Amino acid sequence: MKRVPAINATSLLKRDFSNHLSSSSSSLQLIPRCDDPPKPIILNPLYNLLPNTQNPNRIVDVICSSLNQQRDFLPSNLHNSVKSLIPHLGHREISRVLLRFQSDATRALSFFNWVKSDSGLTPNVGNYCLLLHVLAWSKKFPLAMQFLCELIELVANKEEEEEEDVFSVLVSATDECNWDPVVFDMLVKAYLKLGLVEEGYSVFRKVVAFGFRVSVVTCNHLLNGLLKLDLTDDCWRVYRVMRRVGILPNAHTINVLTNVFCNGSSFNQVNEFLEKMEEEEGFEPDLVTYNTLVSSYCRRGRLKEAFYLYKIMYRRRVVPDLVTYTCLIKGLCKEGRVREAHQTFHRMVDRGIKPDCVSYNTLIYAYCKEGVMEQAKRLLHEMLGSSVVPDRFTCKIIVEGFVRGGRLLAAVNFVVELTRLRVRVPFEVCSFLMESLCREGKPFAAKHLLERITEEEGREVKLETYNSLIESFSRCDAIDEALLLKGELTSQNQVLGVESYRALIGCLCRIGRYREAESLMVEMIDSEVKPDSCICGALVNGYCKVLDFAKAESLLSFFAVEFRIFDIESYNLLVKAICETGSGYEKVLELQERMQRVGFVPNTLSCKYMIQGLSQRDGLM
Template identity: 30%
Template sequence: MLKLLSSSSSCLQARVHVQGHRRTCIRLCSSISISTNPSSQPFSLPIISELIAKQHWSELKTHLKDSNFIAVLHQLFDAGADPVLILRYFSWSQKNFNVTHPLELTCRLLHYLANAKKYSKIRAFLDGFVRNNEKHSNSSIFHMLSMCGNQFCANSVIIDMLVLANVKNMKTRLGFEAFQRAGDYGFKLSVLSCNSLLSALVKENEIGYVEYVYKEMVRRRIEADLFTFSIVINGLCKVGKLNKARDVTNDMKAWGISPNVVTYNTLIDGYCKKGGLGKMLKADAILKEMVANNVRPNEITFNILIDGFCKDENVASAVKVFEEMKQGLKPNMVTYNSLINGLCCNGKLDEACGLWDEMLGLGLKPNIVTYNALINGFCKKKMMKEAKELFDDIMNGGLAPNAITYNTLIDAYCKHGMMEEAYALHNSMLERRVSPNTSTFNCWIACFCRQGNMELARKFLLEMEVRGLKADPITYNLLIDALCKEGESRKAERLLNEMFKKGLSPSHVTYNTLMDGYCREGNLKAALNVRLQMEKEGKRANIVTYNVLIKGHCMKGKLKVANELLNEMLEKGLVPNRTTYEIVKEEMMEKGFLPDIEGHLYNISSF
């Protein structure tokens, strides 16, 4: 069962007995004589015990009519009654007579059960105790357990199950606190309770606590298992702490535990979600490491990589992984959906249609995700007739279009000026009781912002709020962009401040759009203030930021300052893009100004 129970010798070796706990200065759990209670009436303990054992509760109730229930409990303890029998009486008196048993009696009962090795009973009892407990803190529970008995093994078992009970009842913080106090008291916990706590902390995104528990497990010599490492690695990958996740993988190997397919999949998924060329290369390297270590990749492994490459707009690598997958595994619906979506997003509609046919040939039936991906592909190619035909096929195939389906088509109709079709589809969406979401309204707001019709954009914004939907950063980016293009950057900045009030985090797009608006108006001071605010919020200037500011200064004739910004950009390791070269060429060199890039590894002629 629990490893801490496997050997009594491990308990004897632990340095846990704080000298004060060994003393019996006050025996809170000592027996209380029934004769001391004037309300108590004489009764036969053997009869009481027999009634409890047979669960003849009505007779017991009659027999104990004028007795003190807590005094009876003390008598059962003193008589050395069976722990299960005492537990039955404890629970019955609590449930039927709302008796509030003192914490010391609760702890005494737990000790009796632990000494009798009634572990399932302890688990069930603590589950109810934790669920209903609003009175006793972890501190008082630990203190009373220590006062009621200095049996290290028993206390360790009880506290271990207390941690589990807290986690089971979704009281993770109390479980974490119990874990901490167990370390202070020197109680030995099992890997089972630690894993449950770690898993709950990961679900609640408390990765800092996950790291603490993992380090404490190592310090306390709680032997971690495969599940421990997998949970910790998953948590670290979840928040993008990939280097730490790799360190834990190395710890795992040092403990003699080999990573399995789940471990590798978690790491690969972490790098794929992080994105970027470097991260995707590392994800691919982990796949190779996996194969080298004789761990066979499964469908999930390949699906993660294919989806990662597609989202990174590296469809060629995704196709390569897809072909590699087919050498030993059968691609499933998830595989085809990821690849079809990736191809459609990159304008490779013919290849996507080829995969659609291949999928059908394998007997795989397209689902709504497949249809949505292909409809998006047709919309990007302005093939609205084919997109609508696919939309109609959804119903014919026994599927139902969802909000994404409608949003994709509404957005495409709006972009192509097909407003009647867009309105008709919106009404159809409402008739079919498909609830519009924030993205639906963003499609309309974007449409009217492009048309310069801010009145209609605000109308849809108001309707969105009436429906109980909240504007997201994309909504604000659209409105800020539209206002900046109308020369209303001050109003746009008010929206930025509104985002902060609503707890939304502006993106680089938000800040860069506002900076661009101010630069177009010639208000460089305001643009630079926006940059300062952006950096104060923890977002460093990116290549777009520098392009906007360099062009803004060039337009005001401040070419030397623009040149300084160009050098600053290069010093920070940012690589100039096509827009940078165009700005330098058109706004500097063609105006007779030769930029001085101070020995950076760029040839002026390349600009």
């Protein structure tokens, strides 16, 4: 790119763009480069009697002299030279030093880095912009991009009221130094590199409004960014600006715009657009163009058009690749045409294209969805034989396919087989399988799987998995296994959840080990896990079965007073048990009175049990 002398560039900016700026919505005024107030001029003539290294009037000369004398720049040497003058170093002095070294980017950069790291002063936006012009003028574009990104992040982290417009300061800095217009193209690219797409679009509009040239590569990056944010209208605005200012689109530009059509509501106009590009720009659709169209047709279920394009590709000597075939396979699978998808897969392999994990997963998922698990497994073995490593999704869909078909043990064998083949099965897949086994009342199989994966792969097991196993063992009345797992958790200083305690206490009560259940409840409370009405009901029911009414009553009172749990069902159970034993109507009335003191209110069922008990006593029933 041709260099423009500073004086000519400044007059050009002021003359050629003044009319445009006055009418443009994105117009900018040239602003002063330095944002700090000027320091008072030191007029004391006695300062001139001091050595240069102590004279504040000579700080710029001293710094420049020190930089010129050093062949290999050492920050410590510069620091020692101007140590006494550092308090007088400000943003204006930094700018003056940078201007003196416009033709020596290495020394300018060394000085700037010293300011950042050792002077205790943070360069302002004006200082950064001068350095950027120096680097761009010297064709040190990677360094210029690095400092552009640094400056943008620095400005973005400022308070909103202090935030400055990097573009306007960069423009005003052209009054004072040599500059290369490419720096404005780089500014747009820097915003995009940092993921600030909308800000990059705003800067793009300002750059174009000022008459600076933006490269087609930068425009393509901007179009890609806007497309990812689904800002399709802005994509077309960028394209219209490109045509207006004479930025010729290339194949990448047209492919991005094809993508815009395919992702928008105007998909049916894409063919017309491409025909126009062929006529006006001489554009010939390439592999990317065809893949974009094939993918879009397949997503919309228009497989006839997709396969028509697939045939056209060969006629135009554009050879379909893995992406093309994967799109077609996915489209067929989506329509439930799995056999045709598999045939297309074989056709791809026969033509020398090696399938990847995505293409295998597409077919495997379709077979799993139809419940054809043996075919899915065969494809996985084929993957391994082709040195294609199954990923998380591969394992997940096959395991879920077995579980969905109720073949849990087959799923366990599949996971064990994968571990034997040194395929790493994601732990979330194993957890899903173990939880499925627990729900189906197969905790022993789940524990066997857990032991295998922890021994062979040394993975840490989540608390949720232990809780699921404990609950499942408890539901199966395998209390010893459940308590063993609880002991492992306790030794690891893990606290069980209320669901696990509920399952353990319920199981102990069912099998008649009431004292152990009560001890577990005490342990639970000591661990600051609050019990619930289910735990209360299990204990009261257990003690009622062994006719220990006093213990049942004390538990009811304890739960009511300590935790405000008024389990009326457990209360009715106790009333019914007392009545059925014929212990006397008076005992029931005394119980009711005591329970009312702690907050229990009898309901209709309580009264029914009491009436039944009274009738039995009087021989009426």
